[in-house]
Amino acid sequence: MLLNPNFTQTASPPVMQARRWVEGIDFPADRPLINVSQAAPVDPPPEMMRAAMAEIVLTRPEAHLYGPVLGLPALRDELAFNINRHYGASLSAGNIAITSGCNQAFAASLATLAAPGDEVILPTPWYFNHKMWLDMGDVRAVALPTGQDLMPDPAQAAALITPRTRAIVLVSPNNPAGVEYPPALIAAFRDLARSHGLALIIDETYRDFHSQDGAPHELFDDPDWDDTVIQLYSFSKSYRLTGHRVGAIVAAPARLAEVEKFLDTVTICPAQLGQHAALWGLRNLEDWLAGERREVLARASAMRAGFAPLAERGWSLMGCGAYFAYLSHPFDQPSDQLAQRLVEEASVLALPGTMFTPAGDQDGARQLRVAFANIDQQGIEETISRLAALPR
Template identity: 65%
Template sequence: MSRTKATFLPPVMEARRWLEGVDFSDRPLINVSQAAPVDPPPQQLRQAIADVALNVPDAHLYGPVLGLPALKSELATQWSAAYQGSITADQVGITSGCNQAFSATISMLCDQDDEVILPIPYYFNHRMWLDMQGVKTVPLQTGPDMLPDPAYAGELITPRTRAIALVTPNNPCGVEYPAELVRAFYNLCQDRGIALILDETYRDFDSRTGAPHDLFADPNWADTLIHLYSFSKAYRLTGHRVGAMVSSVARLEEAEKFLDTVAICPNQIGQYAALWGMQNLGAWVSGERDEILDRRAAIAEGFPTLEQQGWKLRGLGAYFAYLEHPFAMDSDDLARELVKQAGILVLPGTMFTPDGDADGKRQIRIAFANVDRAGITELFTRLAGLNL
């Protein structure tokens, strides 16, 4: 069997196929399936991109495999301040999106039949890459609050375990992992000699003020922590594919082998765009965060209507609301029915959980990054009106 046949079809693309042949003329589709902004970058950033394309000849050539030095330096400086720690530019690698950062991390850490622990529900692309690398996903069940237990995780570690991978704010659940929980997982990984992969793709939309954890304050953080980030969400650069991997110099040297083979270098123009955004769009990103937090509040305020019908809000934050439905059908069947009966496209919990997982059959993910307050009200109205 080929490596690609070892895993499932891309969930977002599979869900889009459910739209074929459905007429939405009398009721516009509410698409809450994908966690990515659909609007282009702000005008000033688009102008900066145009200026780079016209006036920076090197932006059209191969660049350093681990990224633009100025962007690496800027990220190291800003992250050191934000996390009250110490990060140097040579501990930063720029990647072609955060998915590639995760892929490079696993390729650098793992061999065939090694193991990585993922809290359930997991981000499906993480599971897909592990499948295709022949790395075993070890599921870590979460509690009613959708938070993983480090003590339980410790029981799952074997001689083949190479890492625990956390996503906070979480995809798909939205929950923000408390700083003390992140620290407990870090301590566990440090004690057991494995890596902690911490994906903070949605850090810019965390509802908390200040640093969400203190891991970078540990002088020895690079021995254990591998931090992943995406510029796509904060600056609407999804199509430019720019992410980051913050780790030890030795681990980045290993990751460089993977990156050079797969893409040679990250998108040069996209890197200049990310740099310009970091240096100039702080206030704009803050406004984007305020809007997302307002949509989060709108879901919390409107949810009692659904709760009266048996729905449960299992997680909420960043771009996501994670719901438990009250119907006598599996969530993948429900998701297809929602397209036809309510004009709503969501992803079922079965796309974020192992085959046969009972919880996944009861859950759906709402990605509300592109739905404003009025759209959220309409979403709840349609869900409340279901007759299944």
Template identity: 60%
Template structure:
């Protein structure tokens, strides 16, 4: 049979590809595999949350039925209230939609914004699933280079906007680089997008692990935020609900009405048990989330302390779950990533999975998802990289 040409031209999913590098490799007991390839919690949700999920599964008949296309009223209202409080803005429940994870939030938003032949700006290095979706749907990705601190600049983006541009996408804290975009950077991009009548899509999957106390930006203090800003969020990392697939979109009511067409066609409704879990977590686990953030920030500090001084290796970006590093070898990053598996027992992703082939970052960059390993393992990682160099 004949398959969709755009799908065939789309890159393969990087995580499964990287895991195939492990085939046939033996890791001795004194040097077990350090898997820093994927940014996902490896522990289940805390027990009280698991009990809440079990209680709903047993005793709430609605948990097993179709729900509202844009999510339950209770969760939409809770998220609107928290965003309004945390960002000192005004977000109404009908400006919130619940999705089947943040990846699905992105594809729903892009389906409402852009079609074949349109253009979307993605900073490089980019989040590979964003690029994959645009490729599948015939939307042209316009690479937006970042500066040495892994921060994109609105002035650079302004030179790339055309009459085909439909959106600029920013991820902060960033995947893959970990970079936390300054508030003034987001404001400059908002102003640029508004001048051109296009959307500024901000993926804040990792906002709960931001090193800054308080709101990371002030975009929602603008009473007209919804004419330009679309915000994405994930419950997966914050509450360890990756398998339950719960995310959110914060946007104008009129935009969400159009996005609802895609949502109804693609998933009918978000996972009902997942929504129950997210709501319970928001109402009951605030202190627990604070402790999780503290631990991630401690691991970030450990990366800086242990990996920062390693000769030949340079930390280009650091934050949330990620360190983006430059290696010292005279070889492209994909070859170095395979060598790390064989010679150091480390599985990390090369920059070739996050950028176009002609981007210079492909020669030297590697993403390390340090949230998956504890501080002792981070020290071990640094020692292994030092020995390899």
């Protein structure tokens, strides 16, 4: 069978791989499976949004037809307004493209930047789908290791830049580590990228769950921001629209003209129903979303507050925020083996750090990601208890 070697050398989807670990297992009635592997809402959109979506399906014929490649004009306008209010920016719809999820936003952005043989700097632990897309396109992912605080260092990044470097990618709040990058650090990476003629891609999928009130950075204060910065956003987490695939790119209009070519050949246009739902959410769900944020932040607080039993057994809480806790474990075995052991002995499905780091990386072998946004505070306590009870 003839296959593109770039694909055969790309890692399999990690979440799907982890799901196979639980196939065929009958978990004890008193110890049901706790799934903290996937960072996505498991509940549907709120009922009022679903009612609005049903009305759109029944009464809006245009919702069933092709639409503009870069997205509904009304949604682009509304998202620009939302960003301007949140960040104190002055964007227009011309700076916005709507995509079929934030993964596509990343893929489309990179398609305008990097050709086979080029390089992109990714802090580790990285978001595995970013690495997978680069691998499939024969673009080299250059790992930028982070320390115990999981904060990337601009000086270390500068040392990795070569004539083939095209972009630096930041994710904040971070997936998988949960940490939030300070505004000064983000600005330092913007300055580094600009000084070398690179793009700074900042993926803010989880920005609606940032612990800081107000703007998490000041990139849009710069009148020339769009010569360097590309922001990515997702409606999936904020409004539980994961199955409808709605994301966005914020960039210079000239770049979006190139993005349009990519999107037209892949999806032609984002799914109309999801776009209408996102527009309705921006206009009607501000208070509801604020409540969702409070709940996610409360779960992060519960993870931090309840971590002592694990700390006593040699675990470390390296990062905690948005949907994620990132842990260092005390076991001799690498995390990919430990994660499968957790399924068998603790009925906990979590992802190992090896899925977020280069092959053979010693840091990844000692780390685990726990996506806690889909378990309540009692579930967090039970997860900690089960991990703490695992014999060394």
